[in-house]
Amino acid sequence: MHFAVSIGYLAQPALPGWSVHSSFDNAVNLCRAGDRQMLALVSERYPDGPSAVRIAAPVGWGRCFQRGQTIALRNGVLCAEGVRDAAIGMRGARIWSRPDLPCGRVIEDAGCRLESLTGLLGQQQAWLMTSAEAEMPDNTDALSALVGMGQGLTPAGDDFLVGYLCLGRVFAAMGDRPRVELNRLAGSLRRRLCRTGDISEHHLRLALDGHFNSALCDLRSAMFQPAANYGSIRLAASDLAAIGASSGRDTLAGVAAAFRRFAAFTVHAYAGVS
Amino acid sequence: MTTRMKIYRDLYKDSVSLMQLSAGFAQRDGVERASIVMATETNLRQLEDAGFDPVDGATPNDLIVALIADDTVIDDLFEQADSALKARPAANGGDGPQPLPPSSFEMAIEGQPDANMAVVSVPGPFAAAEAIKALRLGLNVMLFSDNVPPAQELEVKKLARERGLLVMGPDCGTAIINGVPLGFANVVNRGKIGIVAASGTGLQEVSCRISNAGAGISQAIGTGGHDLAAEIGGLSMLTGIEMLIADPQTEVIVLVSKPPSAEVAKGILGAACAGGKPVVVHFLGADAAELKGHNVIVAESLAEAGEKAVAVLRGDAPEPLCLDDLPQAAMRAAERLVPQAQYLRGVFCGGTFCAESQLFALRAGLKVHSNVPVRGAEALNDIWISEGHSIVDLGDDDFTRGRAHPMIDPTLRDERIVSDGTDPLTGVIQFDVVLGYGASMEPIEGLLEALRRVKEARSAPPVFVAHVCGTDLDPQSRHEITAQLQAEGVIAATSNAQASVWASAIAVQCQTAMASA
Numbered sequence: 119m120h121f122a123v124s125i126g127y128l129a130q131p132a133l134p135g136w137s138v139h140s141s142f143d144n145a146v147n148l149c150r151a152g153d154r155q156m157l158a159l160v161s162e163r164y165p166d167g168p169s170a171v172r173i174a175a176p177v178g179w180g181r182c183f184q185r186g187q188t189i190a191l192r193n194g195v196l197c198a199e200g201v202r203d204a205a206i207g208m209r210g211a212r213i214w215s216r217p218d219l220p221c222g223r224v225i226e227d228a229g230c231r232l233e234s235l236t237g238l239l240g241q242q243q244a245w246l247m248t249s250a251e252a253e254m255p256d257n258t259d260a261l262s263a264l265v266g267m268g269q270g271l272t273p274a275g276d277d278f279l280v281g282y283l284c285l286g287r288v289f290a291a292m293g294d295r296p297r298v299e300l301n302r303l304a305g306s307l308r309r310r311l312c313r314t315g316d317i318s319e320h321h322l323r324l325a326l327d328g329h330f331n332s333a334l335c336d337l338r339s340a341m342f343q344p345a346a347n348y349g350s351i352r353l354a355a356s357d358l359a360a361i362g363a364s365s366g367r368d369t370l371a372g373v374a375a376a377f378r379r380f381a382a383f384t385v386h387a388y389a390g391v392s
Numbered sequence: 393m394t395t396r397m398k399i400y401r402d403l404y405k406d407s408v409s410l411m412q413l414s415a416g417f418a419q420r421d422g423v424e425r426a427s428i429v430m431a432t433e434t435n436l437r438q439l440e441d442a443g444f445d446p447v448d449g450a451t452p453n454d455l456i457v458a459l460i461a462d463d464t465v466i467d468d469l470f471e472q473a474d475s476a477l478k479a480r481p482a483a484n485g486g487d488g489p490q491p492l493p494p495s496s497f498e499m500a501i502e503g504q505p506d507a508n509m510a511v512v513s514v515p516g517p518f519a520a521a522e523a524i525k526a527l528r529l530g531l532n533v534m535l536f537s538d539n540v541p542p543a544q545e546l547e548v549k550k551l552a553r554e555r556g557l558l559v560m561g562p563d564c565g566t567a568i569i570n571g572v573p574l575g576f577a578n579v580v581n582r583g584k585i586g587i588v589a590a591s592g593t594g595l596q597e598v599s600c601r602i603s604n605a606g607a608g609i610s611q612a613i614g615t616g617g618h619d620l621a622a623e624i625g626g627l628s629m630l631t632g633i634e635m636l637i638a639d640p641q642t643e644v645i646v647l648v649s650k651p652p653s654a655e656v657a658k659g660i661l662g663a664a665c666a667g668g669k670p671v672v673v674h675f676l677g678a679d680a681a682e683l684k685g686h687n688v689i690v691a692e693s694l695a696e697a698g699e700k701a702v703a704v705l706r707g708d709a710p711e712p713l714c715l716d717d718l719p720q721a722a723m724r725a726a727e728r729l730v731p732q733a734q735y736l737r738g739v740f741c742g743g744t745f746c747a748e749s750q751l752f753a754l755r756a757g758l759k760v761h762s763n764v765p766v767r768g769a770e771a772l773n774d775i776w777i778s779e780g781h782s783i784v785d786l787g788d789d790d791f792t793r794g795r796a797h798p799m800i801d802p803t804l805r806d807e808r809i810v811s812d813g814t815d816p817l818t819g820v821i822q823f824d825v826v827l828g829y830g831a832s833m834e835p836i837e838g839l840l841e842a843l844r845r846v847k848e849a850r851s852a853p854p855v856f857v858a859h860v861c862g863t864d865l866d867p868q869s870r871h872e873i874t875a876q877l878q879a880e881g882v883i884a885a886t887s888n889a890q891a892s893v894w895a896s897a898i899a900v901q902c903q904t905a906m907a908s909a
Binding site: 147185238269273275315316348353359360 | 402404405406407408410411414427428429430432433434435438452453496497498499501502505517518520521522524525529541543544547
């Protein structure tokens with residue numbers, strides 16, 4: 119039996135009706151047919167997520183699960199129907215709580231903070247960032263067109279948008295213009311959620327509701343620390359960039375794009391951002 | 393060319409597998425385009441723009457394989473896609489799609505779940521972040537990168553201590569772990585002597601000396617040159633010592649470093665002695681009397697540290713290093729010099745050799761200049777121009793910025809030997825040749841030509857004294873290289889300490905002759 123080490127604040131494994139949506143070596147997605155909720159079981163080396171359960175288990179544990187299997191929580195153990203190896207003890211796992219949204223503040227070294235991120239990005243991410251800068255001053259259409267675009271189980275465009283929304287929320291609390299732009303983008307994205315796959319849709323929906331994984335929250339927090347600590351920013355950025363094949367870096371590109379865009383017109387004192 | 397697509401209904405594959413397939417197909421001969429993507433509306437529209445037919449009935453949860461390829465290969469490619477997507481990803485091999493090289497520690501660990509060490513070699517500002525990631529995954533770290541800020545070095549090493557893991561570095565270029573040379577390291581016998589060194593070439597010299605004496609190395613752990621600074625407190629050396637104490641293969645421990653502060657030294661030596669195994673210590677330039685209060689065997693040179701470790705291992709009394717008298721050939725060459733040729737010029741690839749040579753020259757009473765002066769020596773006004781007795785480390789950052797380290801590309805050393813050798817004030821040139829993995833495979837090709845040029849330019853050329861650091865097991869033959877140098881008239885010493893004593897003695901002899909002329 120494997121054991122859960124943390125449970126996201128939105129995860130509800132005790133609900134009835136879970137079944138395996140998709141399984142990978144180190145992650146299993148569960149879904150409920152009735153309300154289309156999703157719950158992710160992931161290896162402990164992945165970051166905490168709002169609807170994720172992190173599990174201490176050897177590489178390849180996800181292979182025990184098969185698509186369509188019924189999953190139920192009984193006596194504190196999450197079990198796949200008829201599969202002994204697929205049992206996960208849930209007792210003793212800590213609850214991962216939603217981190218506070220950092221206060222937006224005037225940051226005079228915004229350019230340096232941004233540079234701490236961009237060194238980790240590649241050609242694909244540079245292209246994604248370019249699309250976010252299109253059609254100034256309103257990039258809603260350009261960003262909305264990214265839904266479902268690109269390679270990966272969660273297409274690169276969706277990952278990018280999750281990062282963009284995460285940082286964007288901080289700026290939306292700072293001024294009218296970012297708030298209006300973010301609201302317009304959120305409305306457009308909600309209408310297009312059906313254009314991407316179930317897993318990606320789930321992550322985008324969480325992001326639109328303000329829920330992000332711990333790696334993103336840590337980076338967001340580091341970006342808005344009052345005193346610059348570029349080492350912390352780089353560490354958080356590289357943690358995020360290490361997720362998946364390119365998902366982490368695509369998300370990081372979204373963070374960088376939002377920071378660059380909103381810092382440019384939120385506060386004039388943001389120096390060094392071009 | 394044929395354009396074709398295939399849809400896999402409700403198929404979920406992780407992104408790494410999808411990108412492996414795409415990248416593998418794109419590299420195949422006869423393939424113009426390969427896309428393996430989720431069948432989202434946006435992706436389908438992009439495929440149409442690329443020349444594929446419109447697709448009806450696909451949903452965003454479907455996977456689509458789209459290929460433009462030669463008729464001769466396209467069927468084969470779809471068969472491979474079928475087997476790769478319907479089965480678990482196969483191990484690497486065969487003609488099919490090849491896996492992407494790992495781009496994160498997580499990916500690397502998936503391929504090698506038993507791995508327990510990461511080597512980090514990225515630009516300094518990013519190195520600490522990578523090291524911390526590796527530590528969080530339970531990996532020991534060799535941190536090759538330099539220019540890591542001290543505060544970040546401390547953060548990394550504290551985390552490593554908390555987790556019982558080892559960090560070798562920053563700026564650690566040499567280690568031998570479980571018999572595997574890492575970075576610049578020599579092929580040495582495996583054995584029962586463990587080394588922890590805050591000095592790359594120091595570690596090489598000691599390990600080679602031990603191996604050449606017929607004993608062997610259990611582990612050789614580098615810590616990076618800054619580890620014993622007061623602000624770091626020798627955290628990596630402490631961990632290294634604890635690991636060697638716990639290692640049943642290690643019977644004798646050797647510590648090598650520049651002299652640490654008194655407080656750090658106390659902690660290090662206390663930890664080393666607590667293990668009950670004999671400890672040989674060489675802190676370059678340290679006052680031997682200060683170390684004798686501790687229950688350790690003090691060595692006064694790198695070579696002596698190796699010799700004493702071997703003696704202790706064999707149950708013999710550790711004796712001081714036996715240094716031979718100046719060879720007759722060197723004395724005769726020195727006697728032929730014109731009176732003004734009186735200066736010692738040391739040209740080193742190894743930083744620790746440079747420091748050790750300065751210490752011996754100072755002990756001989758010479759006034760020494762260097763680009764990296766030890767205590768008692770003076771800084772050169774211009775590192776590119778020798779003045780008086782000059783001993784330079786060409787591996788220092790000021791020389792290597794924008795070019796390879798002279799152990800990899802010895803051109804800089806050879807050029808310096810020509811410029812110093814043709815200076816009529818030069819009486820003796822001391823240099824090192826460092827062998828082993830990572831070092832140049834042709835370490836003296838240009839050097840022999842440089843020596844010839846100097847000899848042609850001077851009616852009475854300077855005396856050349858050298859030490860070849862390596863073993864006969866190294867990829868470059870120590871025996872042959874030494875023989876070639878001797879054939880060019882170089883006086884070859886068996887250790888850097890020996891070479892330094894000889895070079896200093898010649899300089900003193902030249903100065904005495906000049907004074908009496």
